[in-house]
Amino acid sequence: MARDLNALWHPCTQMKDHERLPIIPIKKGDGVWLEDFEGNRYIDAISSWWVNIFGHCNPRINDAIKEQLDTLEHVILAGFTHETVIELSERLVQVTPRGLDKCFYADNGSSAIEVALKMSFHYWRNSGNTRKTKFVNLANSYHGETLGALSVGDVSLYKDTYEPLLLEILTAPSPDCYNRDPGESWEDYSLRQFAHMEKLLAEQGDEICAVIVEPLIQCAGHMRMYHPIYLTRLKAACEKYNVHLIADEIAVGFGRTGTMFACEQAGITPDFMCLSKGLTAGYLPLSVVLTTNHVYDAFYDEYETLKAFLHSHSYTGNPIGCRTALATLDIFAQDNVIEANKALSKCMWDSTQHLIDHPHVADVRQHGMVLAIEMVQNKSSKTPYPWQERRGLRVFEHGLKNNCLLRPLGNVVYMMPPYIITESEIQHLAKIATEGIDIATR
Numbered sequence: 001m002a003r004d005l006n007a008l009w010h011p012c013t014q015m016k017d018h019e020r021l022p023i024i025p026i027k028k029g030d031g032v033w034l035e036d037f038e039g040n041r042y043i044d045a046i047s048s049w050w051v052n053i054f055g056h057c058n059p060r061i062n063d064a065i066k067e068q069l070d071t072l073e074h075v076i077l078a079g080f081t082h083e084t085v086i087e088l089s090e091r092l093v094q095v096t097p098r099g100l101d102k103c104f105y106a107d108n109g110s111s112a113i114e115v116a117l118k119m120s121f122h123y124w125r126n127s128g129n130t131r132k133t134k135f136v137n138l139a140n141s142y143h144g145e146t147l148g149a150l151s152v153g154d155v156s157l158y159k160d161t162y163e164p165l166l167l168e169i170l171t172a173p174s175p176d177c178y179n180r181d182p183g184e185s186w187e188d189y190s191l192r193q194f195a196h197m198e199k200l201l202a203e204q205g206d207e208i209c210a211v212i213v214e215p216l217i218q219c220a221g222h223m224r225m226y227h228p229i230y231l232t233r234l235k236a237a238c239e240k241y242n243v244h245l246i247a248d249e250i251a252v253g254f255g256r257t258g259t260m261f262a263c264e265q266a267g268i269t270p271d272f273m274c275l276s277k278g279l280t281a282g283y284l285p286l287s288v289v290l291t292t293n294h295v296y297d298a299f300y301d302e303y304e305t306l307k308a309f310l311h312s313h314s315y316t317g318n319p320i321g322c323r324t325a326l327a328t329l330d331i332f333a334q335d336n337v338i339e340a341n342k343a344l345s346k347c348m349w350d351s352t353q354h355l356i357d358h359p360h361v362a363d364v365r366q367h368g369m370v371l372a373i374e375m376v377q378n379k380s381s382k383t384p385y386p387w388q389e390r391r392g393l394r395v396f397e398h399g400l401k402n403n404c405l406l407r408p409l410g411n412v413v414y415m416m417p418p419y420i421i422t423e424s425e426i427q428h429l430a431k432i433a434t435e436g437i438d439i440a441t442r
C-alpha cells in the first residue's frame with residue numbers, strides 16, 4: 001500500500017482520502033470474487049466499473065488469449081489486417097441492429113466517442129453540408145473524459161472545471177423517469193420529455209450533426225433510467241430532421257439492459273453505435289464504432305479529394321483484444337446468456353423490493369442486469385442528502401467489511417454484477433446493501 005501511494009495517482013480519486021481509507025491491493029480474481037492479500041474476499045457487484053461480464057479469470061477467455069498471444073500479439077491495422085479482427089467485425093455486424101455494417105476500432109470508450117463525433121461531423125462536410133457543426137446531448141449524460149467526450153457529457157462534477165476548454169453543446173432535458181410525477185408511467189414521462197428534444201431538432205436541425213445518447217440508462221449520471229419509447233421517437237425525429245443518432249452503448253451494450261443491445265428494445269438502428277467495456281468482458285481496452293454503409297460511402301473517394309477519415313490509434317484492432325471479444329461473443333452464443341440473465345434480473349428485483357418502503361429510499365429501479373436504489377433525506381419531496389455528507393461512502397465501507405464491493409454513485413447504491421453471479425450471491429449483496437443503507441441513512 002505504501003509503495004502504491006508513493007508511485008501512483010489513481011483515477012477518479014481525491015488521493016487525500018487514502019489518508020483515512022486504505023487502498024485495497026487485490027491479489028487475485030476468481031469468477032465474481034476478488035481476493036486481497038489478507039484473504040478477504042469481495043463479490044464484485046459493480047463488475048469492476050461495469051466492464052466485467054463473465055467473471056474474473058474466466059478459463060474460456062483466458063485460453064483464447066493464450067492462443068492468440070502465441071500467434072500474433074499486434075500488427076499495424078493500416079495497410080495490414082489479420083484474421084481475428086476480420087472475424088470479430090463480421091460477428092459484430094451480425095449481432096448488432098440491422099444496418100450497422102462497418103466497424104472502426106479504437107482502444108477505449110472515450111476514444112470511440114471521439115471517433116463517432118468526428119465521423120458524424122466529417123460525413124456532413126463530405127456531403128457538402130458545412131452548416132452542421134453542433135451536437136445535442138441529454139441532461140445528466142456521460143460519454144467519457146477526453147475533451148470531446150467530456151463536452152458531450154453533462155455530469156457537472158466531471159465537467160465544470162474544464163468548461164472553458166470544451167465544445168459548445170445543445171442540451172435537451174433528460175427522459176430520466178426518477179423525475180416523473182407521482183402515478184405517471186415511465187412511458188408517459190419519457191414521451192413528455194421527448195417534446196423538448198423534438199422542438200430543438202425542429203428549430204435547429206439544420207445546424208446539428210448528431211444527437212448522442214446513452215440508451216435506456218444514464219449510468220454515470222446515477223443510474224437514471226428511461227423508457228425505450230424515447231429512443232423510438234428520437235430515431236424517427238433524427239430521420240425527419242436529417243440529423244445523426246449516436247448510441248453510446250459502451251456501458252449498456254452486451255446484455256446489461258436485458259437485451260444484447262439496448263437499442264433493440266426500441267427497435268431502432270442508430271447511425272453510429274459505440275461499444276467498449278463488455279466488448280472484451282472486462283479484460284482489455286478495446287472499443288469499436290459501428291456505422292452504416294451509407295456513412296462509409298461518403299468517405300469513399302479518390303485520395304486527392306481528402307475525404308478519407310484520417311483518424312488512428314496505435315492499438316487499433318489489437319489482435320489480443322479482438323480475440324478476447326470473440327471469446328466473449330462465443331460465450332453469449334453458447335450459454336444463451338440473455339435468456340439465462342432473466343432469472344438473475346428477477347432475483348435482483350425480488351431481493352431488493354423491501355427497500356421500496358424504506359423511509360430514506362425514494363426509488364428502486366431496474367433495467368435488466370442493473371438495479372439501483374436511490375437514498376434520500378426526505379422521501380416524499382425526494383430531497384437528496386447533501387453530497388458533502390458522502391453517505392454512499394458509508395455503504396461502500398459496510399460492504400467491504402462484509403465481502404461486497406459496492407461502490408455507490410453519490411447517494412445511489414447499485415448492483416451491476418457479472419452475469420455468472422449466483423442467486424445466493426445476489427441475495428447476499430441485497431442483504432449487505434440493505435444494512436449499508438440503514439447505516440448510511442441513520
Ligand SMILES: *Cc1c(COP(=O)(O)O)cnc(C)c1O
Nearest residue numbers: 108109110142143144248250251
Ligand atoms: C465508461 C463510459 C464511457 C467511457 O469509456 P472509457 O473506456 O472509460 O473511456 C463512455 N460512455 C459511457 C456510457 C460509459 O459508461
